[in-house]
Amino acid sequence: MRRTRADNKEATLERIRQAAVDLFAAHDYDEVTMGAVARGAGISDATLFRYVEAKLDLLTLAYGDQFDELLSSIDEADARRLLAADALTGALQRDRILAIYEQRCEFYLRHPVNGALYLAQGFNERNPARARNIAQGDRTIRLVGAIIEDGQQAGQLLASVVARDVAQNCHGIYMHEIQRTAVRGFSPETIWPRVRARLLAQLDPLVPDQIG
Helix, strand or coil: CCCCHHHHHHHHHHHHHHHHHHHHHHCCHHHCCHHHHHHHHCCCHHHHHHHCCCHHHHHHHHHHHHHHHHHHHHHHHHHHHHHHCCCCCHHHHHHHHHHHHHHHHHHHCCCHHHHHHHHHHHHCCCCCCHHHHHHHHHHHHHHHHHHHHHHHHCCCCCCCCCHHHHHHHHHHHHHHHHHHHHHHCCCHHHHHHHHHHHHHHHHHHHCHHHCC
């Protein structure tokens, strides 16, 4: 079958994406060059610049699909956790939320420097893929909000709080700890204990048997 121009462009973009994935998996952002990505994709520098304008675009290209896959994996793991539960309790709902952010922290730990930079692109108004970054954060916020609402409707979680507000606070904790890791000189390996402690401070008061 004859390949069309669109097919060729898509194939080239995929080679670029895979080269970026490989390089950012092995090197910090500052160590990766546009030329190295072009060579990895088997194209010229000039061809690369016809597809991406800046190195940050390559980071977004490398991480965007991976992060969508992570979020789908989180959805599936949460569904399995719910099905396997012996009883539906407030503690279960809290633990479902903890598991979501533990998975996100594990993904960050694959390459902390690049992972933190990718997440920060949601705040970069010049990022052409900013909407995708924001949508990925919103996807987790919606899931956490739905878990809290389910728990409230079942009488398992405190009903006097706004579920989405709590979900946004949880996500803010995660984002803050990611960004302050380098700023404060924390070891990336401490990310989950730090996030977990702050999430528990947010969530435990919502679980009736945790109050008092």
